Amino acid sequence: MAAYVLAQGRVEDRDKLNQYLAGAGGSLAPFNANVLAYTEEPEVIEGEVPNNRFVLIEFADVETAKAWYNSDDYAAVRGLRIEGAPGTLVILPGM
Numbered sequence: 001m002a003a004y005v006l007a008q009g010r011v012e013d014r015d016k017l018n019q020y021l022a023g024a025g026g027s028l029a030p031f032n033a034n035v036l037a038y039t040e041e042p043e044v045i046e047g048e049v050p051n052n053r054f055v056l057i058e059f060a061d062v063e064t065a066k067a068w069y070n071s072d073d074y075a076a077v078r079g080l081r082i083e084g085a086p087g088t089l090v091i092l093p094g095m
Helices: 014-031 062-069 072-084
Strands: 003-009 034-039 053-059 087-093
Touching: 003 062, 014 053, 014 062, 014 072, 053 062, 062 087
Parallel strands: none
Antiparallel strands: 003 053, 003 087, 034 053
């Protein structure tokens, strides 16, 4: 069953975020992941949103999503994301 990684963050350092984006895309390919949505200008329809950057990535299953997150390729750029756009990543199991 598909699983989704939802990343939320607030852009604080554009240069570091751009470095992260340059390396992160390549880390997804071995896991056949698909970026389904990306925005830094979400349309809020209810409540308050403390973050302005959202990414939704599809994986084959929860195990594959975890394998990507723990991969050497992603570990090499993870710090840039944390410094450039600190926030949260969660895995959502599909239905």
